[in-house]
Amino acid sequence: xxxxxxxxxxxxxxxxxxxxxxxxxxxxxxxxxxxxxxxxxxxxxxxxxxxxxxxxxxxxxxxxxxxxxxxxxxxxxxxxxxxxxxxxxxxxxxxxxxxxxxxxxxxxxxxxxxxxxxxxxxxxxxxxxxxxxxxxxxxxxxxxxxxxxxxxxxxxxxxxxxxxxxxxxxxxxxxxxxxxxxxxxxxxxxxxxxxxxxxxxxxxxxxxxxxxxxxxxxxxxxxxxxxxxxxxxxxxxxxxxxxxxxxxxxxxxxxxxxxxxxxxxxxxxxxxxxxxxxxxxxxxxxxxxxxxxxxxxxxxxxxxxxxxxxxxxxxxxxxxxxxxxxxxxxxxxxxxxxxxxxxxxxxxxxxxxxxxxxxxxxxxxxxxxxxxxxxxxxxxxxxxxx
Numbered sequence: 001x002x003x004x005x006x007x008x009x010x011x012x013x014x015x016x017x018x019x020x021x022x023x024x025x026x027x028x029x030x031x032x033x034x035x036x037x038x039x040x041x042x043x044x045x046x047x048x049x050x051x052x053x054x055x056x057x058x059x060x061x062x063x064x065x066x067x068x069x070x071x072x073x074x075x076x077x078x079x080x081x082x083x084x085x086x087x088x089x090x091x092x093x094x095x096x097x098x099x100x101x102x103x104x105x106x107x108x109x110x111x112x113x114x115x116x117x118x119x120x121x122x123x124x125x126x127x128x129x130x131x132x133x134x135x136x137x138x139x140x141x142x143x144x145x146x147x148x149x150x151x152x153x154x155x156x157x158x159x160x161x162x163x164x165x166x167x168x169x170x171x172x173x174x175x176x177x178x179x180x181x182x183x184x185x186x187x188x189x190x191x192x193x194x195x196x197x198x199x200x201x202x203x204x205x206x207x208x209x210x211x212x213x214x215x216x217x218x219x220x221x222x223x224x225x226x227x228x229x230x231x232x233x234x235x236x237x238x239x240x241x242x243x244x245x246x247x248x249x250x251x252x253x254x255x256x257x258x259x260x261x262x263x264x265x266x267x268x269x270x271x272x273x274x275x276x277x278x279x280x281x282x283x284x285x286x287x288x289x290x291x292x293x294x295x296x297x298x299x300x301x302x303x304x305x306x307x308x309x310x311x312x313x314x315x316x317x318x319x320x321x322x323x324x325x326x327x328x329x330x331x332x333x334x335x336x337x338x339x340x341x342x343x344x345x346x347x348x349x350x351x352x353x354x355x356x357x358x359x360x361x362x363x364x365x366x367x368x369x370x371x372x373x374x375x376x377x378x379x380x381x382x383x384x385x386x
Contacts, residue, residue, distance in 0.1 A: 027291050027302040029314045029382040032339035034330040035365065036062070036083070036090060037376030039321075039342075044374045047099060054083050054090040061375035062367035066123040067360040071146060073129065075118040080110075080131075082146055095150060096142060105136040105171075106161035113152035115140070116165055119189040120232075122199050130155065130199045130212075134187045136162075137170035139201065139212060156183045156212045175206045183218035185210075190232040192239065200239055200256065202229050209239060209254050222259040224252060231285035231357070233292070235305070240264070242285035242294050249282035249296060251303050264292070265303050265310055272296040272310070281319075283343065286357040286364065289384045293364060295355055298341045300364065300380070314364070314380050315341040321371040336380050343368040 037059035048058040064075035070086040080096035096110040104114035119134040129142040131152075138157030144150050158172040159181035165171065174184030186205035193199055197214040200221065209221045209232075221239075229243040239254040249272050251264040272282070284295040292303040298319030302311045318324050318340035328340065343355035356367040364380040 025291060025304070025306070026311070026385045027288055027293065027313050027382055028385055029300070029336035029364070029380050031333045032314060032336050032378050032380040033333050035377045035379035036060070037374070039330050039370035039374055039376045041374045042372065044372045048092055050081075050094045051091060054092045059375045060092050061369070062356060062365075062377050064118065064120050064356055065358050065365065065367070066121050066129070067358065068123060068127070068146070072360070072365075073121065073123075073145065075121055075131070077117060078115050080118070080121075080129075080142070080145070095146065096152065102163060103135075103165045103167070104161075104163050105133065105138075105158070105165060107140060107152045107154050110142070110145075110150035110152060115152075116167070116170075119187075120191050120201070122191040122193040124193050124199070125197055130191050130193070132188045132191050132201055133158075134189050134204070135165060135167045135170050137172050137185055137187065139188055139191060139199070154181070156180055156216050156218050157185050157188060175203070175208070177210070177219050179218070180216040183212075183216075190229065190241075192232055192234045194234070194256070195237075200232070200234065202232055202241070204229060209241070211256070220259075221256055222254045222261050224254070224261060226250075230283045230355075233285050233287045235287055235290055235292075238305075240285060240287070240292055240305075242282045244282055249294075251282075251285070251292060251294060253305070264305060264308055267310065272299070272301065283355040284357040284366075286359045288359050288364075288382060291384055293357060293359070293382075295341070295343075295357055295366065298343075300341070300357075300366065312337070313382065314366075315339060319343060321369075324370070330376070336382070339378060339380065341366055341368055341378065342370050344373050 036054040046058045048060045062074050066073050072083050074081045078097045081094045115133045116135040120132045122130045129145050131140050139155045141153045141155045176184040185203045189202045189204050191199050191201040199212050203210050204227050211221050212218045232241045237256050241252045248266050250266045253262045253264050282296045286293050298317040299315040302313050314336040321342045324340045358365045364382050366378045
């Protein structure tokens with residue numbers, strides 16, 4: 001054997017013996033388990049009682065959530081709840097709003113404030129929250145959200161108290177940039193905090209992304225091609241939106257400095273792992289470092305901003321609860337790619353899905369709904385290969 005052949009033989013042996021590893025920037029998810037809720041609960045119309053365990057019992061829907069150190073703040077239609085993630089057992093505590101028969105919209109102390117339909121929250125640098133109320137048609141600030149001075153204040157859009165709001169014709173409708181209550185929207189959703197205290201949000205039915213400065217001045221950042229937007233996240237000076245056209249699932253990138261809109265990924269359902277070739281259901285978005293994570297039909301995917309590629313990282317595709325075995329052990333630690341991640345279209349809110357994502361301290365949190373629209377939250381261990 002000559003020297004060159006010997007070298008190739010050694011290299012072949014090395015590449016055979018060394019196991020393949022994730023490439024830099026690749027998201028790797030290992031295991032998943034049930035974190036909160038109760039997929040097997042039989043009466044989804046029941047509503048949890050504050051102070052009760054978050055796991056098992058009457059489940060609380062996580063229709064949007066943000067993390068503040070070791071606390072998670074959860075939006076549940078008209079209410080805000082919190083869980084101390086360091087406590088055992090986990091316990092739900094409500095701190096803002098209350099479910100009532102009457103539809104009300106008003107600021108005030110957190111005990112007296114009432115919202116209609118919470119469609120996203122942003123945790124601001126000063127520790128306050130900006131909450132979007134799609135049917136109240138405004139953004140509000142929650143001051144000292146987990147403290148003794150918790151209060152809800154009007155911010156931009158609708159700044160007047162109402163009772164008995166028409167959900168299809170919210171107050172202060174329009175498409176006007178301005179300051180405070182002079183700004184008009186049509187169903188604001190998905191706020192995210194900016195780098196300097198500004199907040200970006202989707203003005204859904206006007207098909208725009210807008211920006212609200214700390215003083216309440218609202219300007220339009222960009223136009224988007226559809227109102228089928230189901231989430232937004234921010235990496236640096238870029239916003240990433242997830243949504244669907246008639247036949248394709250799309251991730252858009254919006255440059256906050258010049259308003260330029262680009263498609264990062266646009267694929268039919270087959271590319272997203274689903275069995276249908278015509279319909280998509282991209283329904284939630286978050287990010288880990290510089291990598292985008294989206295949900296579609298019982299799977300989680302990594303979307304590479306740099307390369308425009310997609311990779312399945314979690315979920316087994318059982319998005320319909322009836323396809324999950326009745327004896328499935330939700331409490332067991334399960335390989336990430338074997339975890340069922342069901343969700344269902346919701347009749348209890350207007351953002352069309354019971355499906356939300358967030359990332360915190362090494363875990364993706366997936367909020368979905370199982371049989372009879374019963375809410376649950378799964379926790380999936382994921383890291384980015386450096």
